[in-house]
Amino acid sequence: MSGLVIYRTPIAPEWIDYNGHVRDAYYALITSYAVDRLMDHLGIDARYREQTTCTLYTVEMHTHYLREIGARDTVEARVRILGADGKRLHAALELFCDGKPDAAASCEVMLLHIRQNPTPRTAPFPEKIAAAIAELRRMTAAMTAAGPGSRRIELGNR
Amino acid sequence: MSGLVIYRTPIAPEWIDYNGHVRDAYYALITSYAVDRLMDHLGIDARYREQTTCTLYTVEMHTHYLREIGARDTVEARVRILGADGKRLHAALELFCDGKPDAAASCEVMLLHIRQNPTPRTAPFPEKIAAAIAELRRMTAAMTAAGPGSRRIELGNR
Numbered sequence: 001m002s003g004l005v006i007y008r009t010p011i012a013p014e015w016i017d018y019n020g021h022v023r024d025a026y027y028a029l030i031t032s033y034a035v036d037r038l039m040d041h042l043g044i045d046a047r048y049r050e051q052t053t054c055t056l057y058t059v060e061m062h063t064h065y066l067r068e069i070g071a072r073d074t075v076e077a078r079v080r081i082l083g084a085d086g087k088r089l090h091a092a093l094e095l096f097c098d099g100k101p102d103a104a105a106s107c108e109v110m111l112l113h114i115r116q117n118p119t120p121r122t123a124p125f126p127e128k129i130a131a132a133i134a135e136l137r138r139m140t141a142a143m144t145a146a147g148p149g150s151r152r153i154e155l156g157n158r
Numbered sequence: 159m160s161g162l163v164i165y166r167t168p169i170a171p172e173w174i175d176y177n178g179h180v181r182d183a184y185y186a187l188i189t190s191y192a193v194d195r196l197m198d199h200l201g202i203d204a205r206y207r208e209q210t211t212c213t214l215y216t217v218e219m220h221t222h223y224l225r226e227i228g229a230r231d232t233v234e235a236r237v238r239i240l241g242a243d244g245k246r247l248h249a250a251l252e253l254f255c256d257g258k259p260d261a262a263a264s265c266e267v268m269l270l271h272i273r274q275n276p277t278p279r280t281a282p283f284p285e286k287i288a289a290a291i292a293e294l295r296r297m298t299a300a301m302t303a304a305g306p307g308s309r310r311i312e313l314g315n316r
Contacts, residue, residue: 150311
C-alpha cells in the first residue's frame with residue numbers, strides 16, 4: 001500500500017476540461033479535500049477550528065500529473081506523512097483511479113498551523129495533535145511512493 | 159513588471175473555504191485559466207486544438223502560497239517563460255491582488271505538447287508556435303520573479 005486511504009470521490013462533470021479529462025486544478029481540489037479529511041483524522045476538525053481559531057494553511061503544493069482522470073473514474077487519495085515539526089506538516093498525497101494500479105498523480109504539500117484570531121499567526125500544534133501526527137507518520141513511514149516526489153521543476157528532469 | 163499580464167478574474171463565492179479565504183486548489187484554478195490564456199496567446203487556441211487535436215497537458219505544477227486572497231479581491235496573473243524545448247514549455251505564473259504590491263502566489267508549470275488522436279502522444283511544436291514561445295520568452299526573460307521558484311519541498315526550507 002502506498003499510503004493510508006483518506007478520501008474517495010467520483011468526478012464532477014464540471015471538472016472535465018476541453019481536453020476531455022479532469023483539469024489540472026481539479027486534481028488539486030481532490031488533494032485539497034483529502035487534506036480536509038487528513039485534518040479530521042488528526043483532530044484539526046471543524047470543532048477544533050471553531051474552538052481554537054486554529055487551522056492549517058497550505059504554504060506549498062507540488063503535483064506531478066501522471067495519468068489522465070476521466071469523467072467516469074472514481075478517485076482514491078492516499079496519504080503519507082513525510083515530516084513534521086512544531087507547527088508544520090509535510091505530507092504526500094497520491095491519487096488512484098479505481099481499477100487502475102498506477103497512480104494518476106503524486107503530490108506533496110507543506111501545511112502550516114495558524115491561529116487566525118486576532119490576526120493569522122503561526123502556532124505550535126497542541127500535544128494531542130502532535131501525537132496524532134507522530135502516530136500517522138509511524139504508520140505511513142515505511143510505505144512506498146507510487147510517483148515522483150517534489151523537486152525543482154526544470155527541463156533537464158526528463 | 160514581474161511578467162506579462164495574461165489573465166484577470168474576480169473571486170467566485172464558491173472558491174472561499176472554511177478558513178475565510180480562497181482555497182488552495184482555486185489558486186490552481188486561476189493559474190489554470192491563466193495558462194488557457196497563455197495558450198491562446200501562443201496560438202494553441204480552440205481552433206488550433208480542433209484542427210490538429212494537439213493541446214498542452216500539465217505534467218507538473220508547483221505553487222507557493224504567499225498571501226491570503228479574499229472574496230472581494232480581483233486577481234491578476236502574470237506570466238514569464240522560463241524555458242522551452244521542442245515539445246515542452248516551462249512557465250512561471252504569479253498572482254497579484256489589485257491594490258496590493260506583493261504577490262499572493264508564485265507558481266511554476268511544466269506543459270507538454272500532446273497530439274490526442276488517435277491516442278495521446280507527445281508532438282513537436284509547429285514552427286509558428288515555437289516562434290511565438292521564443293518571442294514571449296525574449297519579452298519576459300529579464301523580468302523579475304516576485305516569489306520563490308520551484309524547489310524540493312522540505313522542512314529545512316524555512
